[in-house]
Amino acid sequence: MGKKAGVLFFLAGILFCGNVWAEAPETPVLSDSQCIICHKEQPATIAAHGAKHKTEVGCVDCHTEHPPAGQNAVPECGMCHSNKPHYELENCGSCHSDTHAPMNLKIEGDVTGPCLTCHEKEGKQLKAHPSAHTDVACSECHVKHRFIPDCMECHTKHTEDMNLESCLACHPVHTPLEITYGDDTASHYCTSCHEDAGTLLKNNNTKHKDLSCVYCHRVKHKTVPSCVSCKIPHGKPHPAKMLEKFPECGQCHGIAHNIQK
Numbered sequence: 001m002g003k004k005a006g007v008l009f010f011l012a013g014i015l016f017c018g019n020v021w022a023e024a025p026e027t028p029v030l031s032d033s034q035c036i037i038c039h040k041e042q043p044a045t046i047a048a049h050g051a052k053h054k055t056e057v058g059c060v061d062c063h064t065e066h067p068p069a070g071q072n073a074v075p076e077c078g079m080c081h082s083n084k085p086h087y088e089l090e091n092c093g094s095c096h097s098d099t100h101a102p103m104n105l106k107i108e109g110d111v112t113g114p115c116l117t118c119h120e121k122e123g124k125q126l127k128a129h130p131s132a133h134t135d136v137a138c139s140e141c142h143v144k145h146r147f148i149p150d151c152m153e154c155h156t157k158h159t160e161d162m163n164l165e166s167c168l169a170c171h172p173v174h175t176p177l178e179i180t181y182g183d184d185t186a187s188h189y190c191t192s193c194h195e196d197a198g199t200l201l202k203n204n205n206t207k208h209k210d211l212s213c214v215y216c217h218r219v220k221h222k223t224v225p226s227c228v229s230c231k232i233p234h235g236k237p238h239p240a241k242m243l244e245k246f247p248e249c250g251q252c253h254g255i256a257h258n259i260q261k
């Protein structure tokens, strides 16, 4: 018999004798350093991935009893974690699949509600601005905690030269239909959908020809400017009397993409 096994039997003896003579006052008290004699796996996991379950608590803080003397060997999380919405969730182990590696998360299936116990803001945004993303589970995009997906995993680009950054410049991902854009947005992004407007503007030779789309259609998608809002260079270039009679500039000048004189 090896030396190790000898120690094992000795300890097991102490333990089980404690049970046989349950009345005996000297029920053995175990300490953390002894567990490893019989349990290799858990101490190894804690050493490698224990996180705060390694630094803030020890084995016997959680395992306050041990069979056969005590049957409640496995602790409830609520013994130490309470009073936060996150700790009201059910089945902690579905995500924290090994208490000895508490931060090794397993996020499986469609998960949304539990995320909201910490990320209330994103949940509210998705609800307040209904879009197709409101019906996509958080975990369909964030397949791992803290992972940021690329739009192109699920969508095609409007133009070849776009990347995640350009998508986000127009579509805030949790409110994707609240489309806004900067004053440096390239016109070919717009003409990928508005081909006719682009062609018309390109093929005329007025002073509007070289303006970018967003120079006039500012900030928010579908904004249509009034001609006079462009103070420089023109403002109101005609006598008030005349504009009273012909309130629409377009009555004489046609469409802004191809002004007539």
Ligand code: HEC
Pocket: 008, 011, 012, 015, 030, 031, 032, 034, 035, 036, 037, 038, 039, 059, 060, 063, 066, 067, 068, 071, 073, 074
């Ligand atoms: C002498 C060997 C020995 C030592 C030392 C020992 N254990 Fe155990 N432990 C066992 C055996 C054997 C079982 C299985 C008992 C059973 O299923 O009835 C067990 C079972 C357990 C269980 C599972 C109980 C359950 O209900 O599933 C836990 C938890 C546990 N031990 C924790 C510890 C901790 C923590 C320590 C150190 C403080 C420790 N053990 C020290 C032998 C040991």
Ligand code: HEC
Pocket: 032, 035, 036, 039, 042, 043, 046, 053, 057, 058, 059, 060, 062, 063, 074, 075, 093, 097, 098, 099, 100
């Ligand atoms: C933060 C609390 C906590 C700490 C610290 C902790 N455990 Fe556990 N342990 C648990 C829980 C909870 C379980 C039940 C299974 C699970 O959820 O991972 C468990 C299960 C076990 C089991 C039974 C495994 C099985 O499959 O039945 C053993 C043995 C064990 N722990 C030993 C240890 C040892 C040894 C240490 C110290 C190195 C330790 N534990 C530290 C909470 C803890």
Ligand code: HEC
Pocket: 050, 051, 052, 053, 056, 057, 061, 062, 075, 076, 077, 078, 079, 080, 081, 092, 093, 096, 099, 102, 103
């Ligand atoms: C004996 C007390 C105790 C028990 C039981 C316990 N924990 Fe903990 N746990 C702590 C302490 C202390 C911390 C560090 C402080 C904090 O984050 O609240 C901690 C931290 C954590 C962390 C964060 C780890 C890190 O490094 O940031 C997670 C996740 C966690 N616990 C999950 C669980 C789960 C799930 C259970 C039940 C299976 C559980 N705990 C049971 C005491 C406990």
Ligand code: HEC
Pocket: 077, 078, 081, 086, 087, 088, 089, 090, 091, 092, 093, 094, 095, 096, 105, 111, 114, 115, 145
């Ligand atoms: C749907 C998955 C999921 C479930 C279920 C879950 N957690 Fe968590 N938990 C997480 C995520 C994600 C984090 C954040 C990890 C990070 O910060 O990287 C976390 C963090 C923690 C933390 C550390 C941070 C903090 O705010 O305290 C503790 C402790 C914790 N969980 C305990 C629990 C307990 C106890 C339960 C059950 C009542 C539970 N968790 C259920 C996913 C889950």
Ligand code: HEC
Pocket: 086, 107, 111, 112, 114, 115, 116, 117, 118, 119, 138, 139, 142, 145, 146, 147, 148
């Ligand atoms: C227990 C609290 C908790 C839970 C539950 C939780 N998170 Fe987190 N999450 C955090 C913390 C803490 C951070 C880091 C925040 C920071 O760095 O400012 C974070 C960061 C993130 C990030 C940002 C990563 C980055 O690079 O900015 C994403 C995305 C995320 N979580 C998604 C989720 C999803 C999806 C879920 C549900 C599956 C979830 N979280 C559940 C606490 C949690």
Ligand code: HEC
Pocket: 112, 115, 116, 119, 122, 123, 126, 133, 136, 137, 138, 139, 141, 142, 148, 149, 150, 151, 168, 173, 174
């Ligand atoms: C359609 C995919 C998608 C869905 C659904 C989604 N997210 Fe995100 N989320 C992203 C992307 C992409 C980013 C990066 C955004 C950025 O950098 O502006 C992000 C960023 C985050 C961040 C970091 C925010 C920050 O300010 O750093 C958190 C936290 C987060 N998401 C949580 C959630 C939660 C919680 C849900 C579910 C209620 C959710 N997300 C649903 C794609 C998604």
Ligand code: HEC
Pocket: 130, 131, 132, 133, 136, 140, 141, 149, 150, 151, 152, 153, 154, 155, 167, 168, 171, 173, 176, 177
């Ligand atoms: C995990 C898959 C997934 C990812 C990643 C994703 N989406 Fe979506 N998105 C969808 C689904 C599903 C729909 C609804 C069907 C469709 O239009 O393809 C949708 C619809 C949309 C819509 C139309 C919304 C509506 O209500 O009509 C926009 C805009 C959009 N996504 C933008 C983005 C942007 C921008 C990103 C990256 C920041 C992104 N999506 C990342 C799954 C995803």
Ligand code: HEC
Pocket: 151, 152, 155, 156, 157, 158, 162, 163, 164, 166, 167, 168, 169, 170, 171, 179, 181, 185, 189, 190, 221
């Ligand atoms: C210049 C701003 C802009 C950029 C950059 C942009 N989009 Fe869009 N996107 C729009 C507009 C405007 C719509 C049409 C919204 C409507 O129908 O009201 C749209 C619609 C969508 C839709 C809905 C389905 C469709 O094709 O009509 C999806 C999905 C989408 N965009 C994904 C993306 C992705 C992915 C990227 C990055 C590769 C991206 N968008 C970059 C402005 C932009």
Ligand code: HEC
Pocket: 158, 181, 185, 189, 190, 191, 192, 193, 194, 213, 214, 217, 221, 222, 223, 224
């Ligand atoms: C993904 C396709 C897409 C992109 C990219 C896109 N749009 Fe649109 N746009 C649309 C759709 C769809 C409509 C609604 C058409 C309708 O209602 O007939 C629209 C409508 C408009 C309208 C008309 C509003 C009205 O009241 O008639 C303007 C102006 C406009 N877009 C400007 C732009 C500008 C400027 C850009 C570039 C920053 C752009 N669009 C990019 C799809 C797009």
Ligand code: HEC
Pocket: 187, 190, 191, 194, 197, 198, 201, 208, 211, 212, 213, 214, 215, 216, 217, 224, 225, 226, 227, 250, 254, 255, 256, 257
């Ligand atoms: C000089 C300012 C100006 C520029 C530059 C401009 N627009 Fe317009 N756009 C307007 C005005 C004003 C209207 C409203 C119709 C009118 O009165 O001419 C309009 C109408 C539209 C409409 C809705 C009606 C239609 O023709 O379908 C779309 C879409 C549109 N513009 C897209 C674009 C795109 C795409 C570009 C860039 C290629 C662009 N615009 C450049 C001023 C401008």
Ligand code: HEC
Pocket: 227, 228, 234, 235, 236, 237, 238, 242, 243, 246, 247, 248, 249, 250, 251, 252, 253, 261
């Ligand atoms: C009743 C017809 C009519 C109406 C309505 C009208 N204009 Fe004019 N506009 C003209 C004529 C005619 C000219 C002179 C053309 C020329 O000299 O080549 C002109 C000239 C201009 C010029 C100078 C062009 C240049 O090349 O220097 C601008 C700018 C202008 N108009 C803007 C507007 C605006 C803005 C409105 C609406 C508030 C408007 N116009 C309404 C008929 C009209």
